Structures are given as C-alpha cells and as structure tokens.
Amino acid sequence: MPLPQPDLPEPAHPNIDSMLSRKFGKEVANYFSGSPLNRVSFLRPDHAFLSAALKHPSATFLLFRNLEPLIKNPDGSALAYATYSEVQPIIGEDPFATSEEDLIKEFNSQKYIPQIIFLGLDERKEGIVYKEHYKGQPYFALDVTPKASVTEAAEKLIKDLEGRGLSFSKGRMNLSLQAQEAAIYAEARHLLDWNARNPYCAQCGYPTMSVNAGFKRTCPPKDLARELKKKNPERPPCATRTGISNLSFPRTDPTVIMAVVSADGQKMLLGRNKRFPPYWYSTLAGFLEPAESVEEAVRREVWEESGVHLGRVVIHSTQPWPYPANLMIGAIGQAIPGGEDVHLDHDAELEDAKWFTLDEIREALRVGTSGLGEGPGPEYKEGGLRLPPKTAIANQLISAVANGFVTGNPSL
Ligand SMILES: [Zn+2]
Known part of the structure; x- marks a missing residue:
C-alpha cells in the first residue's frame, strides 16, 4: 500500500482575482515550495538581530544528524524541534555575540563550529520584534552530528531526544511531511548540504568559513591555525575576496x-x-x-x-x-x-x-x-x-x- 500523499502547498493569494490567473489559470505550487517563513535575507549579516532571535524564548531549532531531520513520527510525517536551552551546550552561549567582521578576523580553521542556518521568521506566530517591521517566531536549522569538540554534548542531546520518542529520519529522501514543514525542511537541508560540501574555497583551495547565517561561505584572509604550524597566518590573495563571486553563495x-x-x-x-x-x-x-x-x-x-x-x-x-x-x-x-x-x-x-x-x-x-x-x-x-x-x-x-x-x- 502507498503511504498517504501529503497535500500540496497553497499558491499565494489563491482567491484574489488577477488578470494573470484569468489568462494563464491558477498558479500551481509544488511540494517543497510554499514556506510559511519570511526569510528576511537582508538581516542575515546582522548579528545583533541573529543574537536576539537565537535567544528569544520563541526561537525554534530544526535539528539534523548527517542531513537526517529530527522527526516526531517514525513515518516521517512531522518534524520535531528543539529549544535554545537544549542546543546551547552545542552552539555555546551565543555564536552571534561577535560581529561577522570580527569573526572573520578570528578565523581558525582547526576550530569546529557546528553549522547553524537562520531559516526565517514565522510571522503567523508571536515572537521577536526587530526594528518595528520584522516580527515572528525565529527558525534555525542546526547540525548536531556528533563530531570534533561537540561530540559529547551532541551525543547527550541525541540520547535525551530519543528518550522522548523522537528520532532522526532514515532514508535519503523525505516526502511525507505536511507541505509547509516540507518547505522549511527543504531550505534547511539544501543549505546544510551545501555548507558541508564546501569546506574549501573553489578558487584557492584554502578552508572557508560560514557567514551570513549559513547562506555564504567566505575565504578569510587570515587563518590562526597557520600560526600553530609556525606559518604566517596571512593567506595568499584569493579572487573571491574582491567583487561578487558565485563561488561564495549556495548554488x-x-x-x-x-x-x-x-x-x-x-x-x-x-x-x-x-x-x-x-x-x-x-x-x-x-x-x-x-x-x-x-x-x-x-x-x-x-x-x-x-x-x-x-x-x-x-x-x-x-x-x-x-x-x-x-x-x-x-x-x-x-x-x-x-x-x-x-x-x-x-x-x-x-x-x-x-x-x-x-x-x-x-x-x-x-x-x-x-x-x-x-x-x-x-x-x-x-x-x-x-x-x-x-x-x-x-x-x-x-x-x-x-x-x-x-x-x-x-x-x-
Ligand atoms: Zn579562496
């Protein structure tokens, strides 16, 4: 027997008459589109915003282990979320406490930083209010795969979650989620996968660093890890540092x-x-x-x-x-x-x-x-x-x- 097929997302403003709909028919919204989140992409470099969003009581975290999302039901039909206090032992007090500019200056390629992505604000829910216009419940995605310095904290969190009956979805594809959750999951999975595949600069081959809340990878001019090997921390020039480079952005x-x-x-x-x-x-x-x-x-x-x-x-x-x-x-x-x-x-x-x-x-x-x-x-x-x-x-x-x-x- 086939699994029940989830409903498709509603197209935007389906009941508002439009000359375009009269000519071309109703818009078709396909599965994995139709996210309820406002991505407020222009706020991604703003660490004051990210920091406030992260620590706001409404903040919610979609967790992944090796690109498998945390789910409530074994059939993969609903995502499960974690709170700031649950993920704090993994991400630290506040990964956005320092400005992006200063984090780039302090870059150390030997230091493991679990990948975090700001997905957007759910404006239908109570949450943060930032600069009057930007409101809603903040959504983040976080890679909690136990590795490097976070192995112990991640293993403990995973054990706690599994003890509550939650699990990480098995299988390469997840096509059972309700439409709006599927769209949130798609954004998170796409970006976690892209970050994981691009630890090195495609232009110069040196390690890169995640910035813009997971939507960009930059090739820092300095790497403090080089000092440990008694090398000059300054790295050679890289073309991605001048002008806009499509090597730096998710594809x-x-x-x-x-x-x-x-x-x-x-x-x-x-x-x-x-x-x-x-x-x-x-x-x-x-x-x-x-x-x-x-x-x-x-x-x-x-x-x-x-x-x-x-x-x-x-x-x-x-x-x-x-x-x-x-x-x-x-x-x-x-x-x-x-x-x-x-x-x-x-x-x-x-x-x-x-x-x-x-x-x-x-x-x-x-x-x-x-x-x-x-x-x-x-x-x-x-x-x-x-x-x-x-x-x-x-x-x-x-x-x-x-x-x-x-x-x-x-x-x-
Ligand atoms: Zn580079």
Whole structure:
C-alpha cells in the first residue's frame, strides 16, 4: 500500500482575482515550495538581530544528524524541534555575540563550529520584534552530528531526544511531511548540504568559513591555525575576496522536466528507466546545460532520450528539490506534426518511452500513483499504467495535460 500523499502547498493569494490567473489559470505550487517563513535575507549579516532571535524564548531549532531531520513520527510525517536551552551546550552561549567582521578576523580553521542556518521568521506566530517591521517566531536549522569538540554534548542531546520518542529520519529522501514543514525542511537541508560540501574555497583551495547565517561561505584572509604550524597566518590573495563571486553563495542547479503532448493533443509521451517498478512511467527530465534556454533544453532532452521533435514549449510551474540542490523547471511541450516517432538509440538513458492516451493517463492518476518504493493503491489492476505521486512535479505536469492545459479548456 502507498503511504498517504501529503497535500500540496497553497499558491499565494489563491482567491484574489488577477488578470494573470484569468489568462494563464491558477498558479500551481509544488511540494517543497510554499514556506510559511519570511526569510528576511537582508538581516542575515546582522548579528545583533541573529543574537536576539537565537535567544528569544520563541526561537525554534530544526535539528539534523548527517542531513537526517529530527522527526516526531517514525513515518516521517512531522518534524520535531528543539529549544535554545537544549542546543546551547552545542552552539555555546551565543555564536552571534561577535560581529561577522570580527569573526572573520578570528578565523581558525582547526576550530569546529557546528553549522547553524537562520531559516526565517514565522510571522503567523508571536515572537521577536526587530526594528518595528520584522516580527515572528525565529527558525534555525542546526547540525548536531556528533563530531570534533561537540561530540559529547551532541551525543547527550541525541540520547535525551530519543528518550522522548523522537528520532532522526532514515532514508535519503523525505516526502511525507505536511507541505509547509516540507518547505522549511527543504531550505534547511539544501543549505546544510551545501555548507558541508564546501569546506574549501573553489578558487584557492584554502578552508572557508560560514557567514551570513549559513547562506555564504567566505575565504578569510587570515587563518590562526597557520600560526600553530609556525606559518604566517596571512593567506595568499584569493579572487573571491574582491567583487561578487558565485563561488561564495549556495548554488541551485536547474533541471528541466516536461510533459510531452502529441501534435493532435490526444496523447502524452512518458518514459521509464530500469530502476522503475513494472508499468511505472514518468515524464522525461534532464539537466539544463550551460548557455541553453529552458525551451532549448526541453527540446534537446526529449529528442536525445526519445527521438521526438518538439515545437512550442511553455513553462508550467517549478519545484525546489533539495536532493541535493535542484530547481525542477516544469514544462509542457508539444510534438511537431510528423515528429512523433519514438526511438531510443541516441541515448541509453531510458528503457522505454511511449505514447499513452489521455484516458489511460486519467485512469492511472486515479488509481496508480505512488512513491517509487511503494505499491499502488487498492483499485489498481496489474498491468495498468503507474505514475509518480503528487509530491512530484511530474504528477502535476501530467495532471495539467489530463485536465485540459493544452486544449485551452483547463479545468481550473
Ligand atoms: Zn579562496
């Protein structure tokens, strides 16, 4: 049996009439978007703010051990949070007590600092009030993996949490959280993963340091650890210290994912790879390449994987995907007349790709959707088409076509 599929996030202001909605239909918000937090990104370098937020009684901490989030239920359907007093033995009294500028001057690459991320303010809740305008409950993410100087404190905290029935979610992906928590988790996981992967400067190779509450890594000009080795603490010049460098900021890698419609609008092209369970198909997808438009990437990927030639391509909706750092750009493309012959010879990526009628697809959306590792629903009959769950943008793209997106009569 498949696990229950969480509801999708509400798009912003769904009930307010807009000329755009009248023309293009309602916005589709995909799973992992729709965070309730205001990120107030401009406050990230402001340590007076971060310090007050961290120590405010409403502050809440989402904990991770090796990128696995702390959860309440063993099925991974709800996150658990910790308080400042619980995490204080790990982070110390206040990691933001000193200004960012001074912390950079004191940088010591041998000193372990558990990664902390400021995620944003939940403005629906009572919490901090800063400079009149910025209000709400502060959310932080914290890596509590037992290591280096925090091993003992982290092990103790984990034991306490586990004693209360909480656990760290197992498995690489978490697709069971309620929509708003999923978005908070996605932000936290994406940034913790990026920080963990970038301990060294991509420009000069020296250790980097987390700043801007986890949203930037800087290459400090001095490293006090070098003094211990009787070296000059000054490091060689690095290009990331002058001007803006994209080596210093978290990356988001664009991928394209597309529902492909036949020239007459009556069929949809789906593909499967060897890893999929029997009868399970999905939309085609691939990485956007450098110096390529989204529309071109969609046409190229579809031709490379299936031999089908696309004409017009439109963007439907997008989905953040924190495994590890993707943005899925969901598109719908239509084959050109005479360009619908499928052949899989260009690229060995797919085991099969074929056209399905919209009726077959509507039936599969009704009875045959599930996560990859799960069985289909009770009404599914062996041999019928199976499709991804609604937490996947593929499902939203397929549903949009099944509901008339292309024929100009969308059931909104
Ligand atoms: Zn550097």
